[in-house]
Amino acid sequence: MPAPVIAGVDGSPESLAAAEWAAREAERRDLPLRLIHAWNWHPGPHGGEPANAAQRHLARRALRQAEERIRDCVPGVRVADQQVEGPATAALLKAAEQAQMVVLGSRGLTGLAGLVVGSVALGVADRATCPVVLVRAGEEAADEYLPAEDGGAGTRTGYRDVVLGLDINDPSDEVIEFAFQAAMLRRARLRVVHAWHPPSAFGLGPGDIALVNDPYRAEEWQGFLSAVLQVWRDKYSGVAVVETVVQEKATTALVRAASGASLLVVGRRRTGRPTVVRTGPVTHTVLHHVGCPVAVVPHH
Structure with a gap:
């Protein structure tokens, strides 16, 4: 299978716009699309399973939102999703090693971690081994x-x-x-x-x-x-x-x-x-x- 286009999603408007743009680009290039949500694992006693379960729930919701938007806008693209342990920048850089390109939102918040997506996006764009595309909120076909x-x-x-x-x-x-x-x-x-x-x-x-x-x-x-x-x-x-x-x-x-x-x-x-x-x-x-x-x- 060819290397996919990867979109990082976190539920923010910016990441949803990036996921849709990535789907259109994957369709143009006849490539599969992989949606990735990165979350941080919290070992006890202050984190533990309740915090991890909450993050998994938010990850599933963010991925589902992105998939629903893609199905509405680009129904023909092949989509898979994946949850990975963060930090987000490191997780996306690792995924980028097996990707044709990575697409990220350029503003927003990364859920529970409260990190600005701009910093994650810039960190990935600075060091990724493949092209990185940054997309603003509100971007449409x-x-x-x-x-x-x-x-x-x-x-x-x-x-x-x-x-x-x-x-x-x-x-x-x-x-x-x-x-x-x-x-x-x-x-x-x-x-x-x-x-x-x-x-x-x-x-x-x-x-x-x-x-x-x-x-x-x-x-x-x-x-x-x-x-x-x-x-x-x-x-x-x-x-x-x-x-x-x-x-x-x-x-x-x-x-x-x-x-x-x-x-x-x-x-x-x-x-x-x-x-x-x-x-x-x-x-x-x-x-x-x-x-x-x-x-x-x-x-x-």
Whole structure:
């Protein structure tokens, strides 16, 4: 059986929205979906079996709520559920080792433990070995689609853009391919955004004097971006690609581009050391300010 899409659920609106998004993504990719609820085992005397029984009850209820929502919205997806002992971040990181991707809500409370899902989601996104998608509360299927002619929501108008934030000084095949696949599966346009800013005059070397002119430098960045993407354009020839090179902060450019997107894709460098976090400042900022689902893709 192929590795599943995993959704962490805790009964919060954010996790229910994440479970539904994960179900739609599993259906797009023809993969099974596994719902996971993590709870902390309490050894006596202050915890013990009553506390554990209460947590198991809450876990069953959260999983049942998520399954009912999925059956209503994405009835064709293959769903299994699982209760695992926490802490939630550690449990989800272990599950991620056997997953195609993990989908989590980005706000909310984790039941009895009272932990903010944002901290769990960030902890998993920081260290997971597979892509992690963070979904806000209220995200619905219609939000992935372009508005209808009358301005209303619909699911027959074609998908909104997939946006890829790309640093062409350090392009990653894993991140680029994830974005192209996501666009291909949706038959959506892929908008690739690279933001740059001019170097300080004190940082210019003798051979850099010709790059002082900003229009010329922008043209150079555009050429670099086109060269990086050409092999992927050839591989995914059915995906329409728009290249955007802007002179501004990367966070500003990505937040603006994602405002009308169905998905934002960003990268995170793997460290090989699970205790070391390598979610950079750009990724960290967009996770807090972008409204659409954000995919954090680990890469070497």
